[in-house]
Amino acid sequence: MKNKFRNITLQTKLILSFIATTIIIIVVNLFMYQSINLLVNRLDAIYLSNVRLNELEIALGDVQNSMTDYLNTKSSDAMEQYYRSEQDYSELIGALNQDITGNRLQMMQRSIRNMSENYLEVTNQTVEAKRGRNIDKYKTRYEKATELYNYIGTYIYSLNNEQFKDNSSSYKNLSLSLHYLEYVSAFILIGVAICNIALITLLTKSITNPLRILARAADQVAGGNLDTELVEVQSMDEVGIVSSAFNKMLVNIREYIERIKESMEKEREMKERELMMETHLKDAQLKYLQAQINPHFLFNTLNAGAQLAMMESADRTYEYVQNVAQFFRYNVRKNNESVSLRDEIELVDNYIYILNVRFSGEIHFEKKIDESLTSIQVPSMLLQPIVENSVNYGIRNIDWQGLIQLSVYRQDDMVCISIRDNGVGITGEKIDKILHNAIRTSDVGTDSNGVGLDNVIRRLKLFFGNDDVFDIISEGENKGTEVLICLPYDEERYDDV
Amino acid sequence: MQRHSSQKKNTEESGKQIRGKNKIAFVSIGIILVMIIITTGSLLFFKTQLMHTAQKEISQAKRNYDNYYVMINSDNNSSFWQSVFQGATEQAEATNTYVEVLGENLSVDYSEAEQMEIAIESKVDGIIVEANESLQMRKLIDEAVTAGIPVVTALGDNTSSTRQSYVGISSYNLGREYGKQVNSIADSIYGAQEQTDNMMTNINPLQVLVLINANAEDSSQNIVFSGIQEAVENQSDYSGKINLEAKAINTEGAFAAEESIRNIFMTEEQPPDIIICLNELNTTCVYQAVVDYNQVGQINIIGYYNSETILKAIDRSVIYSTISVDTKQMGAYCVDALNEYGESGYVSEYYAVDTTLINGDNVRNYLGGDADEE
Numbered sequence: 001m002k003n004k005f006r007n008i009t010l011q012t013k014l015i016l017s018f019i020a021t022t023i024i025i026i027v028v029n030l031f032m033y034q035s036i037n038l039l040v041n042r043l044d045a046i047y048l049s050n051v052r053l054n055e056l057e058i059a060l061g062d063v064q065n066s067m068t069d070y071l072n073t074k075s076s077d078a079m080e081q082y083y084r085s086e087q088d089y090s091e092l093i094g095a096l097n098q099d100i101t102g103n104r105l106q107m108m109q110r111s112i113r114n115m116s117e118n119y120l121e122v123t124n125q126t127v128e129a130k131r132g133r134n135i136d137k138y139k140t141r142y143e144k145a146t147e148l149y150n151y152i153g154t155y156i157y158s159l160n161n162e163q164f165k166d167n168s169s170s171y172k173n174l175s176l177s178l179h180y181l182e183y184v185s186a187f188i189l190i191g192v193a194i195c196n197i198a199l200i201t202l203l204t205k206s207i208t209n210p211l212r213i214l215a216r217a218a219d220q221v222a223g224g225n226l227d228t229e230l231v232e233v234q235s236m237d238e239v240g241i242v243s244s245a246f247n248k249m250l251v252n253i254r255e256y257i258e259r260i261k262e263s264m265e266k267e268r269e270m271k272e273r274e275l276m277m278e279t280h281l282k283d284a285q286l287k288y289l290q291a292q293i294n295p296h297f298l299f300n301t302l303n304a305g306a307q308l309a310m311m312e313s314a315d316r317t318y319e320y321v322q323n324v325a326q327f328f329r330y331n332v333r334k335n336n337e338s339v340s341l342r343d344e345i346e347l348v349d350n351y352i353y354i355l356n357v358r359f360s361g362e363i364h365f366e367k368k369i370d371e372s373l374t375s376i377q378v379p380s381m382l383l384q385p386i387v388e389n390s391v392n393y394g395i396r397n398i399d400w401q402g403l404i405q406l407s408v409y410r411q412d413d414m415v416c417i418s419i420r421d422n423g424v425g426i427t428g429e430k431i432d433k434i435l436h437n438a439i440r441t442s443d444v445g446t447d448s449n450g451v452g453l454d455n456v457i458r459r460l461k462l463f464f465g466n467d468d469v470f471d472i473i474s475e476g477e478n479k480g481t482e483v484l485i486c487l488p489y490d491e492e493r494y495d496d497v
Numbered sequence: 498m499q500r501h502s503s504q505k506k507n508t509e510e511s512g513k514q515i516r517g518k519n520k521i522a523f524v525s526i527g528i529i530l531v532m533i534i535i536t537t538g539s540l541l542f543f544k545t546q547l548m549h550t551a552q553k554e555i556s557q558a559k560r561n562y563d564n565y566y567v568m569i570n571s572d573n574n575s576s577f578w579q580s581v582f583q584g585a586t587e588q589a590e591a592t593n594t595y596v597e598v599l600g601e602n603l604s605v606d607y608s609e610a611e612q613m614e615i616a617i618e619s620k621v622d623g624i625i626v627e628a629n630e631s632l633q634m635r636k637l638i639d640e641a642v643t644a645g646i647p648v649v650t651a652l653g654d655n656t657s658s659t660r661q662s663y664v665g666i667s668s669y670n671l672g673r674e675y676g677k678q679v680n681s682i683a684d685s686i687y688g689a690q691e692q693t694d695n696m697m698t699n700i701n702p703l704q705v706l707v708l709i710n711a712n713a714e715d716s717s718q719n720i721v722f723s724g725i726q727e728a729v730e731n732q733s734d735y736s737g738k739i740n741l742e743a744k745a746i747n748t749e750g751a752f753a754a755e756e757s758i759r760n761i762f763m764t765e766e767q768p769p770d771i772i773i774c775l776n777e778l779n780t781t782c783v784y785q786a787v788v789d790y791n792q793v794g795q796i797n798i799i800g801y802y803n804s805e806t807i808l809k810a811i812d813r814s815v816i817y818s819t820i821s822v823d824t825k826q827m828g829a830y831c832v833d834a835l836n837e838y839g840e841s842g843y844v845s846e847y848y849a850v851d852t853t854l855i856n857g858d859n860v861r862n863y864l865g866g867d868a869d870e871e
Contacts, residue, residue: 020529024532024533024536027536028536031540035543099561100561100562100563100564100565100595100622101560101561101562101595102560102562102595104597104601104602107565107595107597108602110565110619111615111619111621114618114619114620115615115618115619118618118620119618147614148618151611151614151615151618154603154604154605155603157604158602158603158604158605159602161604162602177543177546180543180546181543184539184540184542184543187535187539188535188536188539188540191531191532191535191536191539192532192535192536195528195529195531195532195535196532198528199525199528199529202521202524202525202528203525205521206521
């Protein structure tokens with residue numbers, strides 16, 4: 001029963017309440033009308049009895065007059081008239097009371113009826129005697145009839161009076177009843193109206209309350225608070241359905257957000273792993289190289305070469321071999337750790353020297369170093385690959401004098417390391433590709449020490465946890481390229497060394 | 498854990514909501530009940546109000562009776578006949594019969610003869626009539642009996658008619674009772690005089706006036722008169738000293754009796770010492786006249802019937818004594834006679850009604866009794 005009520009739709013609820021209240025009012029009104037009808041009918045009945053008596057009196061007069069007329073004239077018209085009125089009158093008296101009751105008015109009716117029956121008998125006899133020319137008989141009969149006529153007349157008149165007296169008191173009662181009816185109906189209508197208003201207020205409240213709660217919850221969700229409480233469903237009407245749909249939606253949104261969070265986490269982890277894999281691969285490559293060349297043997301060999309050169313007073317050879325030895329030692333020793341900027345610059349010096357020997361001093365290298373900043377810690381193998389890049393792609397195939405400038409300076413809170421060449425330059429497109437990691441290590445030629453630019457960029461990012469550390473600037477074709485590394489100037493890191 | 502607690506909270510809240518929902522349902526049902534109570538209550542109230550007024554009208558016409566008797570008498574307003582009618586009604590109710598005084602509701606005052614005719618024409622089941630010995634009355638009674646309507650005469654009889662029964666007082670006994678009263682008055686007067694004066698021959702004879710209805714051609718008054726005569730002659734020590742005289746009182750026409758009685762006091766040189774009245778009206782008239790003409794103590798009244806006025810007069814010693822008729826018994830006997838005739842076709846010719854003497858000694862009982870009845 002309760003569940004059934006809960007499942008009723010709003011429309012049905014409204015219609016039901018409306019119908020119920022309307023029916024009650026209609027029933028009350030019908031009853032009022034019926035009561036009024038009853039009273040009016042009784043009022044009618046009161047006067048109807050008097051009206052009937054008057055009719056009776058008239059009919060009686062007709063009988064007497066037509067009989068007298070016939071006795072006077074003996075005309076067939078009068079005869080016809082007599083029979084007609086006699087018929088009418090006997091019909092009328094047939095309606096009168098015949099029983100012996102305790103009511104004196106009804107007893108008077110009975111007397112009138114009985115006397116009238118006798119009267120009609122006598123009048124018939126009179127008319128018969130007249131037709132039979134029995135003069136004596138019709139005269140005495142006529143007298144008798146007249147006597148009876150007078151008695152009946154008196155009875156009717158008296159009964160009329162008595163009835164009127166009775167009716168007056170009945171009328172008083174009835175009009176009193178009508179007054180009562182007025183009060184009662186007014187009372188009922190007012191009472192029912194008040195109750196109806198209360199009922200409708202209650203029902204509409206029960207309909208709009210869940211809506212209001214739902215609206216509040218929706219407002220909170222719209223404001224971004226997904227953790228708002230679920231709207232509880234009171235009934236399975238339209239509002240109930242909307243409420244439960246809203247709840248489902250809320251739950252689904254929460255779940256969805258949770259899932260997105262999870263998948264993002266996964267993606268991040270995968271990226272990290274990819275990077276790790278690459279480093280591990282590099283590691284493996286290095287270890288492979290290391291395994292192939294016994295570094296001590298290499299260094300000792302190079303050192304022996306250097307000593308030999310010195311003994312032969314070939315100073316330039318000595319210096320060259322010395323530089324090569326230093327370059328490789330650095331490579332072997334510090335491939336994977338953080339080092340001071342100073343060491344890195346030294347390595348670049350070594351590298352340039354070796355290249356200049358290789359390429360007969362084609363490369364001009366200029367340094368503008370703020371020495372106070374060189375103790376900053378940076379990832380190892382940072383500058384050399386950049387310089388190598390500049391040499392290989394920037395100034396290798398140019399017609400003019402190649403120049404590479406390395407400058408370290410301070411800008412605001414940043415330590416800036418700039419490697420600028422005057423080579424072929426680089427297109428913005430390619431810069432984007434490089435910066436966004438689109439060029440893989442494999443694309444780079446084998447003519448390198450194996451550490452690519454992308455590796456440098458990635459390690460920088462990892463090291464400083466910041467994307468904006470590395471930038472490549474080129475003003476266009478044949479206008480050179482500048483690689484700019486801006487490191488945060490960290491007092492502590494600076495002091496460490 | 499947090500989720501669990503929030504769920505719990507949810508169920509708690511929904512519980513609260515369901516309770517709220519129940520409350521709404523209960524209040525709605527309550528309101529509907531109030532509406533129904535208001536409506537039905539008011540309508541019931543109105544119905545009972547209506548019924549109450551309707552009941553009054555219906556109750557009168559509810560009962561159906563087996564027989565319908567009418568009562569015809571010379572004076573509807575006298576307490577004598579009203580009492581007779583009351584007795585008849587009580588008896589009739591017990592036997593499921595309806596009795597009515599004829600002509601009560603009519604706008605015309607009909608004579609007894611006319612009333613008889615109306616009763617015959619109305620085909621009543623029985624007639625109780627205060628008859629007289631007139632020829633007209635005899636004819637009417639015979640006519641009724643021929644028409645199959647039994648007739649019982651009450652108080653006054655028409656012996657020559659074919660009436661079924663007579664309910665009344667034995668006139669001879671009544672006369673003797675009056676005679677006794679006359680004797681006792683004579684005893685008290687002459688007894689007192691004897692002691693002071695032995696010369697009885699000097700004393701004036703006692704004048705006794707018997708008021709007789711002049712228009713009644715009826716022998717019962719004569720019988721009463723002869724009863725008085727006999728009692729006075731045979732039983733009194735002073736019979737020679739009592740002068741009995743009958744006075745006819747004209748009752749034809751309205752107020753005639755009262756005028757005739759006044760005439761007695763105005764014209765007679767020597768007012769009578771004792772006046773004997775044979776009906777209630779005369780008794781009351783004589784009593785009033787005696788008071789008016791300042792004859793209290795001079796004239797002894799021997800009355801008839803025990804109306805309130807007469808009893809009070811006895812209490813004040815204006816009326817010496819009165820003969821009371823058991824009127825209720827008379828009414829009851831009339832109805833009994835008619836019923837018996839209706840049932841068996843036979844009925845006793847004569848029903849004697851009890852009479853009682855009321856004088857100064859026992860009047861208190863009747864005054865009290867009357868008061869009780871009212």
